[in-house]
Amino acid sequence: MKLLAGLVRQTEGEIYVDGKKIxxxxxxxxxxxxxxxxxxxxxxxxxxxxxxxxxxxxxxxDRCLRK
Known part of the structure; x- marks a missing residue:
């Protein structure tokens, strides 16, 4: 899941999500x-x-920082 979410880089090959590279x-x-x-x-x-x-x-x- 971390690979698919783009949090960790793969060491080999290519991964696509919805037809696009991560x-x-x-x-x-x-x-x-x-x-x-x-x-x-x-x-x-x-x-x-x-x-x-x-x-x-x-x-x-901006939305996160609103008080």
């Missing part, structure tokens, strides 16, 4: 949610959000 566009089709989310100890909430922003084309940072 990348930012395929992240809208396949997601991976681990049982126990973990972040680096230095990360604050905003750091984690910026991390996710890199992965998902439809991520809306």
């Amino acid at each position: 990348g930012r566009k395929t992240k809208a089709v396949v997601s991976y949610l681990q049982d126990n989310p973990s972040f680096d100890g230095w990360m604050k909430v905003e750091d984690a959000l910026r991390f996710y922003e890199l992965f998902y084309l439809d991520f809306e940072m």
Whole structure:
């Protein structure tokens, strides 16, 4: 699942999702949610959000930061 979600790179061959090589566009089709989310100890909430922003084309940072 991590390969399909684009979180881990394959060492051989090619993987396609919906006819496309794995990348930012395929992240809208396949997601991976681990049982126990973990972040680096230095990360604050905003750091984690910026991390996710890199992965998902439809991520809306402004919406996350609204109070």
